[in-house]
Amino acid sequence: MLEASELQALLTSLAVAGRAILWALPLAVLVAWRLSRPRTAGHFLLNALAHAPLVLPPVVVGYVLLLLFGIKGPLGGPLFRLLHVRLAFTGWGAALAAGVMAFPLMVRALRLSFEAIDPGLEVAARSLGARPLDRFFSIALPLAAPGVAAAAIVGFAACLGEFGAVITFAANIPGQTQTLPLAIYAALQAPGGDAMALRLSLISFGIAILALFASEALARRAQRLAGR
Amino acid sequence: MLEVEVKTRLGDFRLDARFQGAAGVTVLYGPSGAGKSSVLAAVAGALKPEAGRIALGDDVLFDSARGVDTPMERRRVGWVFQDARLFPHLSVDGNLRFGLKRAQSRGLAGPIRFDEVVEALGVGHLLHRRPRDLSGGERQRVGLGRALLSQPRLLLLDEPLASLDAARRAEILPFLERVRGFGVPIVYVTHSLAEAVRLGDRMAVMRNGAVVAEGPLAEVVSRPQLMLTGSHARDGAALEGVVQAHDHRLTLVRAGPWEIRAPRLDLELGAAVRLFVLARDVMLALEAPRRISARNVLPGKIAGLEAQDGRVLVRVVSDGAILLAALTPDAVDDLALKPGMAVWAVVKSVAVDGLGGGLLEALEG
Numbered sequence: 001m002l003e004a005s006e007l008q009a010l011l012t013s014l015a016v017a018g019r020a021i022l023w024a025l026p027l028a029v030l031v032a033w034r035l036s037r038p039r040t041a042g043h044f045l046l047n048a049l050a051h052a053p054l055v056l057p058p059v060v061v062g063y064v065l066l067l068l069f070g071i072k073g074p075l076g077g078p079l080f081r082l083l084h085v086r087l088a089f090t091g092w093g094a095a096l097a098a099g100v101m102a103f104p105l106m107v108r109a110l111r112l113s114f115e116a117i118d119p120g121l122e123v124a125a126r127s128l129g130a131r132p133l134d135r136f137f138s139i140a141l142p143l144a145a146p147g148v149a150a151a152a153i154v155g156f157a158a159c160l161g162e163f164g165a166v167i168t169f170a171a172n173i174p175g176q177t178q179t180l181p182l183a184i185y186a187a188l189q190a191p192g193g194d195a196m197a198l199r200l201s202l203i204s205f206g207i208a209i210l211a212l213f214a215s216e217a218l219a220r221r222a223q224r225l226a227g228r
Numbered sequence: 229m230l231e232v233e234v235k236t237r238l239g240d241f242r243l244d245a246r247f248q249g250a251a252g253v254t255v256l257y258g259p260s261g262a263g264k265s266s267v268l269a270a271v272a273g274a275l276k277p278e279a280g281r282i283a284l285g286d287d288v289l290f291d292s293a294r295g296v297d298t299p300m301e302r303r304r305v306g307w308v309f310q311d312a313r314l315f316p317h318l319s320v321d322g323n324l325r326f327g328l329k330r331a332q333s334r335g336l337a338g339p340i341r342f343d344e345v346v347e348a349l350g351v352g353h354l355l356h357r358r359p360r361d362l363s364g365g366e367r368q369r370v371g372l373g374r375a376l377l378s379q380p381r382l383l384l385l386d387e388p389l390a391s392l393d394a395a396r397r398a399e400i401l402p403f404l405e406r407v408r409g410f411g412v413p414i415v416y417v418t419h420s421l422a423e424a425v426r427l428g429d430r431m432a433v434m435r436n437g438a439v440v441a442e443g444p445l446a447e448v449v450s451r452p453q454l455m456l457t458g459s460h461a462r463d464g465a466a467l468e469g470v471v472q473a474h475d476h477r478l479t480l481v482r483a484g485p486w487e488i489r490a491p492r493l494d495l496e497l498g499a500a501v502r503l504f505v506l507a508r509d510v511m512l513a514l515e516a517p518r519r520i521s522a523r524n525v526l527p528g529k530i531a532g533l534e535a536q537d538g539r540v541l542v543r544v545v546s547d548g549a550i551l552l553a554a555l556t557p558d559a560v561d562d563l564a565l566k567p568g569m570a571v572w573a574v575v576k577s578v579a580v581d582g583l584g585g586g587l588l589e590a591l592e593g
Contacts, residue, residue, distance in 0.1 A: 120313045123274055126300045127307040128327030128378045142317045
C-alpha cells in the first residue's frame with residue numbers, strides 16, 4: 001500500500017514532530033503562563049519573540065536558525081565544540097525548526113487556558129501558604145492540563161506540516177529530515193511522482209483532521225473542568 | 229491583639245480605616261461599598277495600602293513606615309471567601325488538606341486537626357466529592373474547613389453567608405459558631421446586623437471607607453446615632469446574658485444585673501446568649517408597676533436622651549447592661565425624664581429576641 005520511501009517520510013515526520021514537542025511544549029507552557037500573568041518589564045519583548053515565527057516567512061526563520069545554530073554560529077559553534085552536537089542538517093535540527101514554527105500556535109492555545117483560570121483561586125492558594133512555584137504546579141498547571149494537551153496536539157500537527165524553516169535549516173535528507181511535506185515536494189519535482197504526492201497528501205490530511213478533532217474534544221473537557 | 233490601620237486610595241474611593249480585633253469574633257459591619265472587603269484584603273496581604281500598619285500581637289505583617297510587608301503566603305491568615313473559591317480540580321479532601329499540607333511541611337503543624345474540623349463542619353460524607361457537586365452551603369463549609377486547617381493565627385470571613393438564601397444561612401450559622409470554638413480569632417465582614425449580633429463579640433462599624441465606631445458589640449449596637457439598620461424603626465439594644473433557668477414556656481437569662489424572661493430558647497443552662505430588644509418595644513415607668521402582663525420590669529438609670537425625628541430615644545443602663553426605649557416627646561415631657569433619673573424599663577417577654585429566625589426578621593424586616 002505504502003512504498004518504503006513513503007513510510008520512511010511518515011516515520012521521519014512523526015519523529016521530528018515528537019522531538020519538536022518534547023522541547024517546545026514545556027517552554028511554551030512557561031512562556032504562556034508568564035504572559036497570562038500581570039504585565040511586567042519584558043512582557044512586550046517576550047510576547048513579540050514568541051509570536052515572531054507566526055508573522056515571519058518560514059524561510060527567514062530557517063535562515064535565522066542557520067545563523068544562530070550553524071556550526072559557526074554563536075550558539076551552534078559552542079554546542080559543536082563542547083558537546084559535539086550538530087543541529088543544522090540533522091533530525092534534531094528539523095525538530096528545532098519545526099518546534100520554533102509551532103511555538104506561537106502552542107503559546108496562544110496555552111495562554112487562553114491559563115487566562116481562563118479564575119485569578120481568585122490563586123489568591124486562595126496564596127492565603128493557604130502556597131508559594132509561586134507551588135501555585136504553578138498545584139493550581140495553574142492542573143487546571144490548564146486539557147489546554148496543554150490541546151496545545152501539544154495542535155503543535156504536533158503543525159510540526160508534521162512545517163516546510164520552509166525545516167528545508168532551510170535541516171535540508172531535505174531522506175530518513176533524517178525529509179518529513180511529509182518535504183517528501184511531497186520532492187515527489188512533485190521527480191517525473192511520475194504525482195501518485196506518491198497524492199498519497200502523502202492524503203496521509204497529511206488524515207492526520208490533520210484527527211488532530212483537530214482531538215483538540216476540540218480536549219477544549220470541551222477543559223471547560224467542564226473549570227466548571228463553566 | 230489584631231491592630232489594623234489602613235490608608236489607601238482605590239480609584240476615587242478613599243480608605244482610611246483603623247480598628248482593633250480581639251479574641252473571639254470581631255465584626256466589621258457596614259453597607260456594601262463601605263470598604264470592608266478592601267480592609268480584609270489588606271489584612272490578608274492581597275492589597276497593599278499606601279500607608280498604615282497591620283499587626284497580629286507582636287508580629288507586624290505590614291508597616292509602611294518601616295517598609296514591612298509580609299507576603300500573603302507567609303502571613304498565616306486564613307481567608308474564607310464569599311464565593312468559597314474551592315479548587316475545582318481537587319476533591320473536597322484535597323481542598324481541605326491544601327493548606328494543612330503546606331503548614332505541616334513548614335513545621336507549623338498546629339493544634340487544629342483534620343478529623344476534628346471534618347466532624348465540626350459535618351463534611352465527612354463529602355470528602356470524595358468534587359466542588360461542582362456541592363451545594364452552596366456545603367461549599368462554604370468546605371471553604372471554612374480549608375482555611376481553618378491551614379493553621380491560621382487569624383481567620384478572615386468575607387460575608388460567608390451573602391451568596392446563600394435565608395434557609396441555607398440559618399443552616400450554616402451553627403457551623404460558624406463551631407468554628408469559633410477552635411479558638412482562632414475571627415474578623416467577620418457582614419452587612420447583616422442579625423449576623424453581627426448573633427456571632428460578634430466586638431464590632432467595628434464602617435462607612436465610606438472609615439471606621440466610625442468600634443467597641444464591644446452590645447455597646448456599639450446600642451448607639452442609636454449609628455443607624456445600623458438604616459432605619460430608626462429597628463434601633464435596639466443587645467444584651468449579653470447567661471441562661472439561668474427554663475420553665476415550660478420561658479427561659480430566664482441573666483444579663484448583668486437584670487433577669488430577663490425570654491421566649492423559650494433551646495440552650496443549655498449556663499450557655500452564653502445574646503438578646504436583642506427593639507427600642508420601640510420598651511416602655512418606661514417612674515415606679516415599679518404591679519399587676520402588669522409584661523414579664524420584665526427592669527430597674528435602671530437614664531443615661532441619656534436623644535431626640536430624633538419625632539421621637540426620643542432614652543438610654544437606660546444598669547451596671548453595664550443597656551436598653552433603649554423609643555418614646556414620644558409627649559411622654560418624655562409628661563414624666564419629665566432627665567439623665568440620672570431612676571426608671572423601670574418594661575419589656576414584654578415576646579419582644580425579647582434570642583437566637584434564630586425572629587432576630588433575623590426583626591433586623592432585616
